[in-house]
Amino acid sequence: MRRALSLLVLAACSGTASAPAVSDHRGEQPTARSEPRHTHNALPPVGGIVEQPVPACPPESDLAARLRELWQVPLDARIDIAGCARGHFGRGGWLIDAFIDVADEESEERIEVLAVDGSGIIAMLDPDGVRTADRFDIGAGDGWEAADLDGDGIDELLQLEERFDVGVHSTVLAVFRIDGAAIREVGRLHLAFDNHGAKAITAPRIVSCTGQHALADGGNGAHHILVEGAIGKSGRQAGGTVSMSCPLPGSHRYRLIGGKLEEVTP
Numbered sequence: 539m540r541r542a543l544s545l546l547v548l549a550a551c552s553g554t555a556s557a558p559a560v561s562d563h564r565g566e567q568p569t570a571r572s573e574p575r576h577t578h579n580a581l582p583p584v585g586g587i588v589e590q591p592v593p594a595c596p597p598e599s600d601l602a603a604r605l606r607e608l609w610q611v612p613l614d615a616r617i618d619i620a621g622c623a624r625g626h627f628g629r630g631g632w633l634i635d636a637f638i639d640v641a642d643e644e645s646e647e648r649i650e651v652l653a654v655d656g657s658g659i660i661a662m663l664d665p666d667g668v669r670t671a672d673r674f675d676i677g678a679g680d681g682w683e684a685a686d687l688d689g690d691g692i693d694e695l696l697q698l699e700e701r702f703d704v705g706v707h708s709t710v711l712a713v714f715r716i717d718g719a720a721i722r723e724v725g726r727l728h729l730a731f732d733n734h735g736a737k738a739i740t741a742p743r744i745v746s747c748t749g750q751h752a753l754a755d756g757g758n759g760a761h762h763i764l765v766e767g768a769i770g771k772s773g774r775q776a777g778g779t780v781s782m783s784c785p786l787p788g789s790h791r792y793r794l795i796g797g798k799l800e801e802v803t804p
Contacts, residue, residue, distance in 0.1 A: 592630040593654050595622035605636055608659070609648070615639045620647075625684025625693035627661065627716055630654035633682050633695055649721065651695075663714075663721045685753050687794035689760035692716055694724075694794060696763075705735030708783060711751060711763070713799050725799025727751070727765055727792065731783040734771075742775040747784035756793055762802060763792040 595601065602617045611617060621635035632652050637645040649663040684693040695714040701707070709730035714721050729749035733739055749767040756762035767785025791802040 592624040592626060592632075595624055595632050601632075601634070602636075604652075605634065608652070609638070611638055618645070621682045623682035623684045623695070624654075625651075625695070626686070627651050627684075627692060629657075629660070631660045633684060635682060635697075651716070651721065659719075661716050661719050661721050664717075664723075683753075685761045686759060687713070687715075687756075687761055687763070687799075689756075689758045691759070695721065705733070705737060705739075707732045707735075709749070711765075713763075713794070715794070715797060724794065724797055725792075727763065727799070728783050728785055729765065729767075730785075731779070733779070740773075740775075742773040743779070744771055744773045745769075745776045745779045745784065746771040747780065749785035754791075756802075760793065765790050765792065 596604070598619045601619055601622065605611065605617055605619075606613075616639040618637045619634070620637060621633070623633040625631060625633065631654055633649070634652055635647070635649050637647050640646050651660040651662070652658070653660050681698040683696045683698075685696065686692065687694045692715075694716075697712045697714065699710045699712060701709075707730065708728075711727040711729055712723055713725045713727070715724050729751055730747060732746045734744050734746060747767065747769045749765055751766075752764045753761045754764050765785050766789045767787050769780060769784060769787055772780050792799055793802050794800075
């Protein structure tokens with residue numbers, strides 16, 4: 539990811555350009571939804587952070603070839619690169635989110651940080667943190683960014699998860715840290731939720747909320763996560779859903795302290 543000298547906005551490895559459609563293991567492209575996603579916009583620039591650059595992620599074809607050799611993937615097994623983000627992990631590295639075809643209807647997801655210098659794997663996702671998901675669900679999307687949230691010189695990883703499940707749209711920002719050779723989740727921030735399309739939903743239980751998010755200078759070499767949330771609709775019986783699935787209304791700032799994500803209080 540290119541790091542701006544001011545605000546860092548979460549995006550996919552290719553920057554702000556739209557990623558091409560990803561074909562599934564059958565070579566088919568999933569049909570796009572007619573309704574818009576619950577996404578999130580950039581907040582205005584805040585602060586200034588200067589960091590030494592890490593080489594950009596390689597082209598997908600080159601990266602897939604590297605992964606095939608490193609992971610010893612058979613030539614007849616397809617590798618789909620779902621995401622790539624560059625960062626500082628004690629040394630320059632690329633966070634790789636990839637799917638490997640293991641059968642006609644099955645794919646194995648691997649999330650690892652690879653050393654830019656080709657020396658191998660820096661860290662991999664803790665198996666306990668893996669959540670099952672269909673790689674080719676319509677509306678599913680993931681974006682990654684690396685940023686130092688606690689000022690220790692080691693970047694944390696932020697994964698933007700967008701899901702469309704049985705008429706329910708949701709967006710979550712998951713935060714991970716490098717713990718030795720493991721990638722471990724340390725917190726989740728809900729950014730958007732809309733269940734008006736869910737089957738048999740009733741008006742008192744309808745919820746619609748949205749959020750904007752960005753990274754800003756937190757001082758002492760650290761970044762803070764800024765979230766500005768808004769509740770568009772909340773039925774009289776939807777309080778529990780709002781508290782569990784929506785961002786807090788208004789502007790809020792979060793930081794990583796002692797390995798835990800917490801809100802910065804005034």
